Amino acid sequence: MPGPLAGIRVLDLTSVVSGPLATMFLADQGADVIKIEPLSGDITRRSRQSISASGEFSALFVSTNRGKRSLALDLKRPEAAEIMRKLIISCDVLVQNFRPGTMERLGFGEPALHELNPRLIYVSISGVGESGPYAKKRVYDPIIQALSGFADLQAEPKTRRPQMIRTIVADKTTAIFAAQAVTAGLFARERTGEGQHVRLAMLDTMIAYVWPEAMTQYTVVGREATTADPTARPDLIFETADGYITVGTISDSEWQGFCAAAGRSALAEDPRFNTPGGRAENATERILLMADIMKERPTAQWLERLDANDVPSAPVLRRNDVIANEQVVARELIVELDHPDIGLVRQPKPAARFDRTPAQIQGPAPRIGEHTAAILAEIGLEAAEIERLAAEQIVRLA
Template identity: 35%
Template sequence: MKPIPETSPRRPLSGVRVLDLTSVIMGPVCTQILADYGAEVVKVEPPEGDVMRHAGAKTRPQMGAMFLHANEGKQSLVLDLKTEEGVATLRRMLPAFDVFIHNVRPQAMQRLGLGEAAVRALHPGVVYVELTGYAESGPYAGRAAFDDIIQAQTGLADLFARQSGGAPAYVPTLIADRVTGLTAAHATLAALYRRRETGEGECIRVSMFETMAAFVLADHLGGASFEPPAGSMGYSRLLTPHRRPYRTLDGYISVVVYNDKHWRSFFQATDALAVFEADARFQTAAARADSYDQIYGYLSDVLATRSSDYWLALLDAADIPCCPVNRVEDLLQDPQLRAVGFFDESSASDGHQLRRIAPRYRAPTAQPVTAAPSPQVGQHTDDLLTASF
C-alpha cells in the first residue's frame, strides 16, 4: 500500500493501519481521530459510496460537507461486499492491518464471514472494533440506532422539557454519534497500547445506547446513585429554568457566576453587597446547591436591566466568566480560532475555496499537521488493489 505522505512531524500512530468499514458519522468520527493521530486509514465503501457523502452543502457530487468533515486523511477503497469477490479481497487484505473496525450489524458481519472469530482466525493480533446501536446481550440487540432515537431513549430529549417546561427536544448536533465515536477512538487507542505491551489483539465493542446512557447519567443519576435513594434524579443546577443565556435589555449573554469569589465580585460590581451579606443562599457552595432556582432567578432579573455591552464590560472587569451568545456563523471570524489556526483554507480541485477544520492532533513543535482532504469515492482503489497483501 502507498501511505498518505505526511507533511509534518511523525505522529503517535504513524505506521498503524486501520481497515475501516464504517459509514455515516459515529464510525467515521472514530477513524478520523485515528487518522489525525497518524494512522493510515483505508475506508472501504460500496460502489455507491458512503450515504453521508450526500449530506450537507456541496460543490461536487458525493462530496457533501458532512462527509468532508469526518473523513479527512483517509484513503477510499471501493469493494462490493455483496459479492464473493469483494469479501475475498477484503479477507486477503486483513493481515496487513492493525485495526479492523465496522458499524455493520453483527449478524450481517457473521453472514459475510467477517465476525470477530472469523477475522481473528485470519489475523490473531488484530484489534477488532465493533460499533453498534445497542450491546448484544440485551433485548434491544440488533436494532437500528440513530442519533435522534438514542437522544430520546437516554432521557436527553426529556431533559430539555424538564429544564424549559416546554416540549422534549433534540440537541441540534449529532451528539450521540460523536460522543460514541470519541469513546470508540480512545478504546481503540487503549487496545493498541495493550497490544504493544503484550502482542495480543482483542475485541472492542462500543454501543451508542449504553455510551450515551453513561454520558447522561453521570450528571443526572443523582439520588438514585444510592440505595435506598438519597433524593430525586437530575442535577438541579443543570435543570433550573434559569440556566440559559440571560436576556439583557437588547439581547442575550452567557454568564457563569459559580464560586464564592464570583458571587462576591458580582454583588460588589452591582453595588449590592448588602444583599449578598444578608442572604445566606448566595454565600457558600453548599447553600447555593440547594437554591439554584432562586439564585439564578436573581441573576436573570438583574441582568435584564442593562444592555449586553454594559454587562460584558462590567463582568469581564470583575473576572466573572461571560461572553456573547454567538451564532455558528460568528465562529468563522472568532479571534481565538483564527489565532490558533483552527481553520485550514485551501483551493479544492473544482476551484472553490475549501475551509477545513484543522486536525485534532498538534505536534509539540510549531509545525502544524496537515491532513489529506477527504477522498472521492474509490479514489485509492487502484493503488490499494495492486498492492501486495
C-alpha cells in the first residue's frame, strides 16, 4: 500500500543534515525524492568515516538519504540548468539549504521558479535567516546551539559554563519542522491551487524549541528577575548501586509513589515537597535528596518498586544497549536492510505510523548519480544525449 505522500515529487537540493533529513522523512512517507548532487556528491558522503569500499558512503549519509534517487549535476553549466527547469515543471516541492542568495545567482530563486511552476512549494532552509546582521555567516549546528540559548540551558551546574549537547539537535529539529511545513504547504495548495515560498531558519526553530519550559522566566514581560530559572537544578539522572536510572515525580501521586517505593513515608508529607509548587520551588533540594536515596538499591530493584507504585522511571541505557532493549525490540523500532555497497545496515523505522497509508523505508541511500540516466530519460532525453552529457561532465552516471 502506498504511503501518504505517494504521487508527490520532491526536488532535494540540500546537503549536510537539516535538509536531507527533512526530505528523507518525506521519502519514508512515499514521496519520490530526487536528490540533486554535485558531481563529487553531497559533502556528507565524506564528512565522516567511510563505511563503503567505494568511499561514497558514511553512516551519517546513509541515515539521512535513504529512499531517495540521486541525480548528479553540475548546476553551473547551462545544460544542467535546463535539466533543472524541466524537472521543476513536474515537481511539487523544492527544498534547498544553500546560503542566502546562492539560488538566485544560479537562476533558481523562488520568483523565477514560481513563474515556471506556480504550484511549486519552495522551501528555503537557512542557518539564521535571510535578514539581519548574521545572515551571511556560515552556520553549523554548534553556532545555533550557542545563539539560541541551548548551550546555556546545558550549562555545568556549579560553574555555569555553557555546554553543547552532543548531537546535532538544531539540524535534526529543523528537519522535522521543515517536513511538517512541506505537508502544510501541500495542504494549503489543495485549497488555493497555488504554491508558496516557505522560509525556515535553524535559529528560529531552536528558539521556538527551547521556549516552552526553558524560557519560563522570560515569558511574562516585566517579571524576568522574579521568576526562578528552571535550569538551575541538577538533572534527573540518578546513580543506583549498580548503574543509572531516571525518575519523574511531577504529580502528587508520583511523589507519594516514590516515597512508598523508597520506604520514606514521612517524606510524602514533607511541606517542602507535598505539592507540585513546593517540589518545583525546592527542586534542587528534592533532587539531591532523591539522589542519595537512589544509591541504596540496584537498578532492577528500583525499577520494580517504582513500577509497582506507578512512578515514571526507566534505566539510562548506553547507546550499545538501545538496540537490544526489550521495549525497542517489542516495537520493532530498528530494522535491517541490505545496501548493495555496504551490506546489512540498521535503520530506525519511520516514527509516525499510518494505519491506512503506511510509511516505510523505500530503499537504501543511493550512489552518486545512481538514477541520473533514469531521471533524464523520464524528462525525454535519449540515451545518446545522456552519454554525451556524462562525457562532458555535465552529469554523472553511477
